[in-house]
Amino acid sequence: MSTYMYKTKDQNPIDAVKTVLSAMLAKSQVDAVFVAARTPYAKLPMPALITSADKMDDVDPLAPAAPLNAARQASSILKYETGKKIALVLRPCEERALIELVKLNQCDIGNAVIIGMTCMGRMENGTYLKCLDDHEDLSISFYVKPDLQAHITTTCKSCDKFLSPNADITIDVTGMKDGIIGFLPQSEKGETLLSGLYLAREKTSTYREKTIEDMLKTRQKEKEQVMKAAKALLNPLENFQKTVATCLNCYNCRTACPVCYCKECVFLTDIFAHKPEVLFQRAKKKGAIKLPQDTSMFHLTRLSHMAHACVGCGHCSSVCPSGIPVADMFRAVAEEVQRLYQYEPGKDMHERPPYIAYREKNTFIEQGEDR
Amino acid sequence: MEQFEPKIIALVCNWCTYTAADLAGTSRLQYPANIRMIRMMCTGMIDSKYILKAFLSGADGVFVGGCHPGDCHYIDGNLKAGKRIPGVGKILEQFGFEPDRLKLKWIGASEGPEFQKYMTEFVDTIKTLGPSQVRDRMIL
Numbered sequence: 001m002s003t004y005m006y007k008t009k010d011q012n013p014i015d016a017v018k019t020v021l022s023a024m025l026a027k028s029q030v031d032a033v034f035v036a037a038r039t040p041y042a043k044l045p046m047p048a049l050i051t052s053a054d055k056m057d058d059v060d061p062l063a064p065a066a067p068l069n070a071a072r073q074a075s076s077i078l079k080y081e082t083g084k085k086i087a088l089v090l091r092p093c094e095e096r097a098l099i100e101l102v103k104l105n106q107c108d109i110g111n112a113v114i115i116g117m118t119c120m121g122r123m124e125n126g127t128y129l130k131c132l133d134d135h136e137d138l139s140i141s142f143y144v145k146p147d148l149q150a151h152i153t154t155t156c157k158s159c160d161k162f163l164s165p166n167a168d169i170t171i172d173v174t175g176m177k178d179g180i181i182g183f184l185p186q187s188e189k190g191e192t193l194l195s196g197l198y199l200a201r202e203k204t205s206t207y208r209e210k211t212i213e214d215m216l217k218t219r220q221k222e223k224e225q226v227m228k229a230a231k232a233l234l235n236p237l238e239n240f241q242k243t244v245a246t247c248l249n250c251y252n253c254r255t256a257c258p259v260c261y262c263k264e265c266v267f268l269t270d271i272f273a274h275k276p277e278v279l280f281q282r283a284k285k286k287g288a289i290k291l292p293q294d295t296s297m298f299h300l301t302r303l304s305h306m307a308h309a310c311v312g313c314g315h316c317s318s319v320c321p322s323g324i325p326v327a328d329m330f331r332a333v334a335e336e337v338q339r340l341y342q343y344e345p346g347k348d349m350h351e352r353p354p355y356i357a358y359r360e361k362n363t364f365i366e367q368g369e370d371r
Numbered sequence: 372m373e374q375f376e377p378k379i380i381a382l383v384c385n386w387c388t389y390t391a392a393d394l395a396g397t398s399r400l401q402y403p404a405n406i407r408m409i410r411m412m413c414t415g416m417i418d419s420k421y422i423l424k425a426f427l428s429g430a431d432g433v434f435v436g437g438c439h440p441g442d443c444h445y446i447d448g449n450l451k452a453g454k455r456i457p458g459v460g461k462i463l464e465q466f467g468f469e470p471d472r473l474k475l476k477w478i479g480a481s482e483g484p485e486f487q488k489y490m491t492e493f494v495d496t497i498k499t500l501g502p503s504q505v506r507d508r509m510i511l
Contacts, residue, residue, distance in 0.1 A: 236467030237504045241511055266420070286509060295511040296427055297420075303462050304419035333465045340461045358454035359447065 013181040014062060014139055017089075017171060020183060022053040023197050024087055030113060034074055035089040036061045043132055044125055047073045049086075061089045062173065063139045064121060064152065065128035069258040069313045071097030075107035087113040089171075091122070092164045093313035096346020097258035099166060100309045103353055106261055113189060116164020117171040118212070120149055121156030124318055143176035155314025155327045158223040160216060166349065169194060174211040182208075230332035233325065243329065244299060246322040249292040253316035253326045254302060259309040259345070267298055299326075303333050308354050309345045310334035377431035377497040381408045381490075382417050386444040387480045388436030394483030402490040405497075406434070413437070414475075415448025419459045422473065426463060429505045432472045432497040434490070439477040449477065467504060471496050 024030045037048035038058040045060045047070040071094045077086060088109075090098065095116050101107050120143060123131065128138070131151060135141045142148045164170050168190035172182035183199065185191040233243045251267060254260050266272065272294055283289045310330050317327035338344060341354035352360075383389045389410045395402065411417060414437030425433050435456055437449040452475065460473045474493055478486050 231465070234466050237510075238508070240466050241508075244511060247511070288509065290509065290511050297423060300423045300427070300462065300466070301420050304423060304459050307462060308458065333462055336465060337458055337461050340458060354458070355451070355455060358451045362450060362454050 012137075012140055013143075013173070013176055013179065014060065016181045017061060018056045018059050020197060020199075021050075021059065021087065021089070022056045024193065025051070025053040027196060029085075029193055029196060030087040031084040032077075033059075033087045033089070034070075034077060035059050035087075036063065036066065036070065043129060049077060060139055061117070061171070062143070063128070064123050064142045064148075065125060066091065066094075066122045066315075067125055068256060069097055069315045070094045071101060071258040072261075074098055075101045078107035078109055078112060081108050081111065083111070085111050085113070087115055089115045089117070090164070090167070091119050091313075092116060092162055093119075093159070093311050094258070095164050095166060096161070096311040097313065099346045099349050100259045100311065100353075101261060102349055103351070103356075104259075104261055109349075113169070113193060114164070114167040115169045115171060116167030116186075118164075118173050118208075119156075119159075119162040120173065121152030121159070121162070123151050124153055127151050140176070143173050153314050153318065154226060154325070155312065155317060155331070158219060158226040159312060159314075160219045160223055161312070162215065162219065163212070166346070172208060174208045175205060226328055227332050227335060230325065230328035233329060234332065240296070244295050244324060247295045247299070247324060248322060249295055249298060250321060251298070252319040252321065256315040256319040257302075257306065258313060258315070259311060260302065260306055266301070267294075272297075299329070303330065303337075307334040307337040308341055308343055310338075311345050375498060375502060377405050377494065377502070378429065379405050379407065379432040379434060379494065379497060380425040380430045381406050381434040381436060382411055382414070382421060383408055383434075383436040383478075384414050384438055384444075384449070385410055385412050387438035387442065388476075388478040388486065390480035391436075391478045391482045391486040394481065395486045398483050400483055400487040402487045403494040405494050406490055413443065413445050413448035414452035414456075415443070415445060415450075417452055417456070419455065419462075422456070422459050423463075426468060426472070426503065427505060427510050429503065431500075431503045431506075432474070432493060434493050435473075435475045436478045436486075436489075437475075439479050442479060469500050471500060472503065 021033050025033060032049055032051045034047060034049050036045040038045050038060055044065055044067050045063045046067060070090060074088050075098060095114060102109055131148060132138050168187045170184040170186055172184055175182055183194055185194050232239065234240045254265060312331045314327040316330060317325055320326050343354050392408060414435055417435060422433050435452060437452055440449060443449045456475045460470055463473060464470050476489050478489060
């Protein structure tokens with residue numbers, strides 16, 4: 001597939017992205033753009049829905065920060081077919097989460113154009129703001145200076161899925177060192193959109209492949225270590241208890257999780273709102289109980305419900321007020337569960353989640369263990 | 372030393388395994404008294420929470436019994452269990468629970484002797500494994 005490169009003559013890469021998005025709006029190729037943008041009130045970019053080309057000033061999808069996984073916000077716009085054509089600028093983990101939500105019938109992306117990116121990672125909010133103090137142009141310098149890239153989250157450092165294979169267009173940042181940003185069409189839809197924008201058409205640089213290859217190696221190595229360390233946090237149960245000892249049961253991890261989609265979570269129902277008698281009874285059984293109760297139960301239940309769909313975005317760790325490495329924990333277990341079900345979340349929109357496709361690939365029955 | 376008597380929770384389906392248990396009873400087939408049976412309408416309605424709760428409350432083993440594939444009273448509830456329960460087992464394994472502590476078996480309504488056999492076998496397995504790591508430990 002050919003590559004369209006948008007050369008940055010007098011423009012910096014961020015402006016190049018803005019120009020392309022504005023052009024899509026101005027040419028009515030799309031009705032709206034869903035993209036990370038700064039609000040007038042904070043420096044952290046938040047997902048924004050933009051319908052006017054002249055409101056592109058604060059758009060900043062390349063900022064190495066994401067206070068939330070935008071997939072859930074994207075799904076709220078795409079809840080049902082509205083006839084509106086929307087371009088969504090998403091990180092690879094957001095794209096994977098969105099695909100999982102499509103499979104769970106939470107939204108419809110038939111009319112959407114997905115613009116992914118070669119993701120170099122994101123920083124924790126605090127780190128981002130701190131780095132921003134020293135680097136005014138962080139969204140550009142981040143891609144140029146390796147010492148800034150060292151500040152990304154543990155999850156991002158160990159993420160080996162930093163490409164957007166399912167996107168219609170990928171924003172290529174591997175050439176940012178030379179001040180070049182590329183737009184790669186990955187589907188017919190993407191091809192049509194980009195060819196209508198009169199961009200300079202060039203061949204994909206070999207530099208891109210090399211960068212991606214190197215990145216993959218580093219990330220995989222890091223992932224191995226993180227997963228190994230995470231497994232030691234869980235096994236035996238004693239270690240897991242130490243890991244979650246300071247959990248507040250605030251359920252932030254659940255709120256931040258893009259694939260935890262239930263409208264009414266069981267942990268907010270009466271099932272877990274125990275009567276005093278139940279608490280007394282439990283205390284009597286063991287002599288003492290810790291409050292709030294059901295901390296282990298919460299994490300294990302969430303794992304058993306969602307581990308197969310964990311896209312490994314790391315937002316659960318970022319929002320934990322107690323600094324529990326929830327994402328490492330989740331990813332380590334998810335890896336095993338996904339291997340068991342031979343399922344990779346966010347890979348294929350038409351693949352059905354294991355619990356829905358219970359008639360297919362049912363190893364328990366195929367292995368003849370029933371008798 | 373006192374012999375270890377495991378506590379085992381059996382989640383069984385109303386239509387097949389529970390009936391098999393009934394048959395075992397009326398046929399005067401003996402099986403260990405370590406089993407605490409909970410009758411469900413179908414194995415397909417067993418949320419992973421039920422199994423996790425049992426283990427976190429100190430059960431040494433959990434047995435799930437349902438109809439043979441194709442025999443489900445609700446057409447395919449047992450297939451759902453067949454897909455879901457290995458996943459729960461995999462998760463428990465990551466937390467140091469031996470995989471053998473969770474067992475899923477299909478036992479038809481007429482299989483009283485099989486019910487007795489599987490229960491005895493399962494109790495033996497758990498006895499060899501020893502008490503669960505949850506026992507006498509504060510679980511948060």
